[in-house]
Amino acid sequence: VAGGGAYNQLAGLNFWASAIVPVSSTAGVYESTTTDLFPVKAVVSGKTAYIFQTSVREGVHKVLHQDTSNMILFGADAGFSFAQASAAGSATSGVSAAVTLTYVRQLTPTFALMVPIRALYMPTLGGWNPIVEFGIVWKPGAK
Numbered sequence: 001v002a003g004g005g006a007y008n009q010l011a012g013l014n015f016w017a018s019a020i021v022p023v024s025s026t027a028g029v030y031e032s033t034t035t036d037l038f039p040v041k042a043v044v045s046g047k048t049a050y051i052f053q054t055s056v057r058e059g060v061h062k063v064l065h066q067d068t069s070n071m072i073l074f075g076a077d078a079g080f081s082f083a084q085a086s087a088a089g090s091a092t093s094g095v096s097a098a099v100t101l102t103y104v105r106q107l108t109p110t111f112a113l114m115v116p117i118r119a120l121y122m123p124t125l126g127g128w129n130p131i132v133e134f135g136i137v138w139k140p141g142a143k
Contacts, residue, residue: 002114004135006036010122011053014038016133020061028063030073036081055081061102071104077118096120104137112137 003017018034038053059077066072078097102116118131 001140002135002137004114004133006131006133008120008129008131010129011038016135018135020137023060028066030061030063030075032059032061032075032077033057034059034077034079053081055079055096057096057098059100061100069106071102071106073100073102073104075100075102098131110139110142112139 001017001019003015006014006016008014015037016034017037018032020030020032023029023031034057036055036057039050040053042049042051057077057079059075061073061075064072064074076097076099078095081094081096098118098120100116100118102114104115105113107113114133114135114137116133116135118133119128120131121127122129
């Protein structure tokens with residue numbers, strides 16, 4: 001289980017939470033399900049409020065390097081985004097896909113630091129949007 005913050009130059013700061021599960025320990029393959037939460041300031045009927053845009057992504061990641069304290073993974077994820085366009089509730093949605101390079105530094109048997117760098121392809125712009133994330137990993141049941 002992991003969570004933290006991210007910076008996207010197009011969307012600003014956001015929060016994320018992820019569940020990461022080994023698919024094959026011998027092959028070094030992991031699966032992830034991640035939710036992003038983007039707070040957006042809006043003015044409705046003269047009052048300031050925060051609405052939220054969210055995305056849910058599913059990913060697959062392969063271990064490139066692992067030693068007792070460090071792990072580097074390369075993977076890809078894709079998912080849907082759900083944007084509440086106004087506080088009144090009209091919503092829009094979209095699909096996104098990205099490649100991810102992730103560094104994990106083991107701090108204790110239970111906790112680790114996680115730094116994913118995602119490259120989100122933006123077809124409307126014809127290029128890649130880098131997103132830097134930082135977070136903490138908690139391994140339930142680790143000894």
